[in-house]
Amino acid sequence: MPTALITGATAGIGAAFARRLAADGFSLVLVARDEKRLVSVAEELRLRYGVSSEVLAADLVTDEGLEAVERRLGEGVDLLVNNAGFGHQGHFLDVPAEEELRMLKLHCEAVLRLTLAALPGMRARDRGAVINVASVAAFFTRGSYSASKAWVVNFSESTAIEMAGTRVRVMALCPGFVHTEFHERASMDKSGIPEFFWLSADNVVREAMRDLARGVRVSIPDLRYKVIVRVGRLLPLGLIGQFSRRLARR
Template sequence: MPTALITGATAGIGAAFARRLAADGFSLVLVARDEKRLTSVAEELRLRYGVSSEVLAADLVTDEGLEAVERRLREGVDLLVNNAGFGLQGRFLDIPVEEEVRMLKLHCEAVLRLTLAALPGMRERDRGAVINVASVAAFLPGGSYSASKAWVVNFSESTAMEMAGSRVRVMALCPGFVHTEFHERASIDKSGIPGFLWLSADNVVREAMRDLARGVLVSVPDLRYKAVVGVSRLLPANVIALVSRRLGRR
């Protein structure tokens, strides 16, 4: 039975990955900070899908948390989903630097270290995959959140190229606005975001798994957001930044 390790597994896209992979017959390693919530999710998955789920409570902005997950990855997994992340409310100059550094540690250092922990075993077995959850924001100017997600995309593409010639795949997943706890946790006002731009986490995961099977390097779920990314490559950055702000990104 293949094994998948998912960070940020208790809600949103991470929980949707857990449901999809459990339905596909994966044994799961669920990672998040809240052990009680992790245990509840693991039990729900066991009852619904009959799969076993390891619970690994870890705070990935700490070295101790990262080291614990690195150790588990070195034991061997078939799929790593680097999904944990958060956003910050306000403009760059108004946000405490400590919060900015925490976000970069989670979005960049954790993705780097966990990917590096998983890939050697995958390459040795000549099978496996890593999905790094980024965002459509990676293609839009929007503060350090967008910058960190742009790093995830570039890192994933570069690492995928290093795995060329093997059966190990690395993919960046770039969803748009998704119905999750993300905005509530960051106290971000969603009222300025048009309803037609919202996606469901389950649909995002379904398209992600399809793209992974096809060997896509950067998955952008939904035609609407594929169009957004395409247009963003054509318009001046200041225009894109204005539209992004008006949609409630900042």
């Protein structure tokens, strides 16, 4: 039975990955900070899908948490989903520096370290995959969040090229607005975002797994966001920045 380790596994896209992979017959390693909630999710998956779920409570903005997950990855997994992340309310200059550093620790250092912990075993077995959850924001300019997600995309593409010639795949997943707890946790007002732009986490995961099977290196779920990114790449950077600022004010 293949094994998948998912960070940020108790809600949103992480929980959707857990459901999809459990249905596909994966044994799961669920990682998040809240152990009580992890246990509850693991029990739900066991009852619904009959799969075993290992619970690993870890705060990935701490070295202790990262080291615990690195050790587990060193034991071997077939799929790593680096999904844990968060956003900030407000403009860059209004956010305390320590909060910006926490974001970089989680979005960049954790993705780097956990990918590096998983890949040697995958390469030795000549099979496996890493999905790094980024965002459509990676293709636009909006503070440190979009900058960190742009790093995830570039890192994932570069690592995928490093794995060329093997059966190990690395993919960046770049969803748009998704109905999850993400915005509530950041105290963000969602009322200014039209319903047209919202995606479901389950649909995002379904498209991600399809793209992974096809060998896609950067997955952008849903046609509407593929068009937005394609158009955005053709526009001047200054114009994109103005659009991003106006959207943020809304």
